[in-house]
Amino acid sequence: MRLGVLDVGSNTVHLLVMDAHPGARPLPAHSHKAELRLAELLDADGSIGDRGIERLVTITHDAVRTAEDKGCEELLPFATSAIRDAANADAVLKRVRDETGVDLQVLSGPEEARLTFLAARRWYGWSSGKLLLLDIGGGSLEIAYGIDEEPDAAVSLPLGAGRLTAGWLPGDPPDLADVRALRRHVRAEIARTVGEFARFGKPHHVVATSKTFKQLARLAGAPGSGEGLYVQRGLSRTSLEEWVPKLSVMTAEQRCALPGVSEGRARQLLAGALVAEGAMDLFGVEELEVCPWALREGVILRRLDHLPAA
Structure with a gap:
């Protein structure tokens, strides 16, 4: 099956498309990165500012479209420290979900x-x-x-x-x-x-x-x-x-x-x-x-x- 992994990190948003089957080595089929650098877009109170949220929404929307174009059967979206540590993490996740349909899973x-x-x-x-x-x-x-x-x-x-x-x-x-x-x-x-x-x-x-x-x-x-x-x-x-x-x-x-x-x-x-x-x-x-x-x-x-x- 073809799976897409959407990794929202502190530096980049990375979509990795892989052909993967149980018992077999996952093979990369497509990779796309977009710079985000959320760690540098925090407000004084530790919140992700409007500019950072808008860019995240745009990049996520583009990644979803790319995953569809590449024939992904399933998209596995997750976020790491930049969002889990943000003071307004819940609001950021909601906006991404509302505007792109992507429910980012925040990893501890x-x-x-x-x-x-x-x-x-x-x-x-x-x-x-x-x-x-x-x-x-x-x-x-x-x-x-x-x-x-x-x-x-x-x-x-x-x-x-x-x-x-x-x-x-x-x-x-x-x-x-x-x-x-x-x-x-x-x-x-x-x-x-x-x-x-x-x-x-x-x-x-x-x-x-x-x-x-x-x-x-x-x-x-x-x-x-x-x-x-x-x-x-x-x-x-x-x-x-x-x-x-x-x-x-x-x-x-x-x-x-x-x-x-x-x-x-x-x-x-x-x-x-x-x-x-x-x-x-x-x-x-x-x-x-x-x-x-x-x-x-x-x-x-x-x-x-x-x-x-x-």
Whole structure:
């Protein structure tokens, strides 16, 4: 069957159309992204402003039309931290539902972590053993750990690259005092969760998802997206520690010139790097592997798991 996943994130609204069947690997058929950057469109009280809502409605309407054009039998729409943390979340969801017919399902932070973990587990299989997953989005950081498909621990922290950039790094290039303050904040937040995971023992395999990790791995010399899904891409803490000081003194325009860095993500790359560095350091990770599958694939896999047997 052909399924569409509509992911309303902090940075983008992403429609992923996949041909999926129980027991088979989901195959991407179409992908469309539209920049939204809701984390940067919040009012002073934490509400999503009219401009952000209107853009969300327009993009959602266009995504529904595209899903229909591509022959999707079912659309799985969901939203993550940008909407679940907004002060006017209920009003935003109602307006989207009233004007587009789409009932966005808001995932909790732990749900987001669990579904992303499921995707990583299915990608790497049982032979990967105890798996530690890190995912940096625009609004939050998800961490999950386990040996089965359901993680033993899953948390979500308000450490997304877009959220932190908007709240902590106003300058371009950023003030180095602001960078240090953000670094302290990030590490204090992550340190509170380390004990919850440490009791399960050392992971056999550490993996990361999200555009932020893909870009950081690319900076460290990993192959570009043009090389395909099946090329191994890794990131070492040593490489990351070399890049953070460089990113700290660059403007967004200068970061755009780096390999693999898009214009829309350039400004928030430093915040994402600080989160990645802090997580790898505090969890004792020397190297990790970038997983091609993430939350959207996890949503599809969970839906396939609930289909009745033929």
